[in-house]
Amino acid sequence: MPMSFEGSCHCGAVQFKVNAEPPAAAISCNCSHCRRKGFLLSFFPAEQFTLTQGEEALRSYKFNTHKIAHRFCQICGTEPFAYGANPDGSEVRAINLRCVPAIDLDALELQHYDGAKA
Ligand SMILES: [Zn+2]
Numbered sequence: 627m628p629m630s631f632e633g634s635c636h637c638g639a640v641q642f643k644v645n646a647e648p649p650a651a652a653i654s655c656n657c658s659h660c661r662r663k664g665f666l667l668s669f670f671p672a673e674q675f676t677l678t679q680g681e682e683a684l685r686s687y688k689f690n691t692h693k694i695a696h697r698f699c700q701i702c703g704t705e706p707f708a709y710g711a712n713p714d715g716s717e718v719r720a721i722n723l724r725c726v727p728a729i730d731l732d733a734l735e736l737q738h739y740d741g742a743k744a
Contacts, residue, residue: 632678633726635699635706640680642706644670644721652723652734657741659689659696663705665722666734672717675707694720 631648634641652666660667680699687696687705698705706725710718723729 628728631726631728633706633721633723635680635683635702635704635725637699637702637704639683639701640699640704640706641678642721643676643678644719645674645676646670648726648729649723650733650735651737653739654736655739655741657744660741663722664724665705666724666731666736667720668723670719670721672709672719675719675721 627647629647630643630645632641632643649668652668654666655661683699683701684697685700686709687698688694694708694710696705696708704725706722708720708722710720712718723734724731
């Protein structure tokens with residue numbers, strides 16, 4: 627297995643890399659936000675995440691408690707990742723696996739999260 631994987635927004639302005647094995651599972655959440663954007667998510671410590679290009683193209687969308695910065699490309703509208711924190715305060719990155727071309731989406735084990743009720 628490769629020890630890292632790369633992803634991007636649709637237009638390519640935003641590029642990122644994660645220093646971890648490509649995940650075999652993804653979280654599919656039914657909350658009002660995830661269901662609209664169709665995310666397949668996997669979470670990583672911020673230290674394993676590198677934004678390699680495109681900070682200037684990124685905008686942030688926040689709602690509800692405003693604890694998560696949903697970062698999207700202002701050119702193409704894609705949200706490749708979100709910035710958040712664990713309850714202990716450590717920074718975490720939620721990666722939208724749909725923005726990682728090397729990952730076979732149909733092979734992912736889906737872990738359904740009932741975010742609509744949470
Ligand atoms: Zn873009």
